Amino acid sequence: MKTQLTHIPGKPRIKAPGAPEVRVKILNAESVAEIQKQMVRFPIRRSAILPAITVANRQLGYLSAEVYEEISEITEIPVSQIAEAASFYTLFPKKPRGKYLIMVCDNISCALCGADAMIKYLEMKLGIKRGETTEDNLFTLGTAECLAGCSAAPMMQVNDRYYENLTPAKVDKLLEELKSKE
């Protein structure tokens, strides 16, 4: 068996002598409670890693070494295992991003329906290139691989929402809406 129990319930975790105390400062009480809930849902605790980093990412918008430490502190899962898993996935940015993460699909079905032009249009509207964030920290622009919205191409995801059958007019309207909320 490859996977093993990372924590034997009832036994306190043994800390290396002199290892520094980690205080949970970045994650808020709500996230901590949610992570604690996830910890006990699975046959082995290690399965809670992905749910835990998902919770952290939802609160913070990106992950960092400090966050891995805190998750480790809460879950008693070795920090190396957390970092190992987190670094594999694209859904968790590893550096701060704008308030709205705009991910435009540029895979095949969307590309056939003008995704590249849509990305150029967004670059022009936002005054940034893909991979960059606007100066007001409102928008980060990126490209995504197929998001399973192919029959309504071109499409994009902005934070947790899909926007499909994009046209320049639709993009204009959405950007106006998001800006006016500030």
Add this chain to the structure above:
Amino acid sequence: MAEYKLLFRNIDEPDQHTVKGYESRRGYIAWRKALTSMKPDEVIAEVKTSGLRGRGGAGFPTGVKWSFVPKDSPKPRYLICNADESEPGTCKDRVLLERDPHAMIEGMAIGSFAIGSHLAFVYIRGEFDYSIAIVEKAVEDAYKAGHLGKNIYGTGYDLEMIVYTGGGAYICGEETALINSLAGERGMSSMRPPFPAIEGLYGCPTIVNNVETLACVPHIINRGGEWHKKIGTEKSPGTKLFSLTGHVNRPGNYEVELGTPLSYLINELGGGIKDGNKLKAVIPGGASCPFLSADQVDTPLDFEAMAEAGSMLGSGAVIVMDERTDIAWVTYKLIKFFKHESCGKCTPCREGTKWLTMMIERILRGDGKEGDLDKIADVCDNILGRTICPLGDAAVMPIISVLQKFRGDFEKHIKGKKKIEMEQFSFA
């Protein structure tokens, strides 16, 4: 053979995603029937009779797969529904997740009972925030209505179900990578054997099935395997969901009887090619499948006919390209995807997809050299069949097909120095 709505029959009912709405249309009758009046072996036998084949891409017979779970194993068994839908061009599972989630849950329950599992997972891709919310609510409601949980229907059978969300990685749709991801490791594929049915999640027997496959199961239990076997063709029975995308007038998800001609899907259901243009090429089963040329458009949509035509039915993502399409540019879009999604575990796939991407990019920039296409074919040949999981093959099979069928599109760039302004690579 034509459109046939079985899984899509109720998706336009506004309350179909609720437990009440689903129950009102004969929902959960099959689960009750299986649990209260059938033995696990009888369920497996019925699914075997139905001829149902996996809808996740490989088309493996579902009943046969279930029968691989060792009967005498003292270990717990797990059933996982693969809702990671990320094969480019595929968007059909999402429709089921959002509009008829209980069909999948009922199929999972029946499948779990058949293999003796008391814990089932739905592994959904993390980008599907909306679908995830709907499925989570559906599972919660199924518990409340007594279809899941302890002592279901008074039979003493317990079944727990967990919705697990992924982290955005195509490879996690591959079953061994999915299992590793669910176990908290990096989502990388493992060598088979051992097959998951023998040694899967947490080292225990595990069955991974696609959303659409599982959604077929309640119909089979309700109406019998013989009934299902009569739909479609002899070797590919049943209906299939197809995601029709690209240069068509009415892109969308359609359900047809297996064996329906590809041209029926494109022309009758999809309204033909956009702007009155002519057809140039079709990928019939998602980005992993070889291209078909326009003269193959009457090929029946079933596993055998597609294999005979040199391609695959795959996940049912029909990507249509009109005469103006530069196939070299399409090939670049595909290979850069596989390069991005390679998990990096084996060298031919990790390095090969990178070199292929760089070479094809160079050709598109107008810097192609004589002999480049042979070199590309050589790299493909060195990946094919030499990798741990099928992603390596998936990356090169489309390229091998375009080098045969649409070589001219590449030569225009190499000989004619035709240039395309290349975009930057995707950033991760």
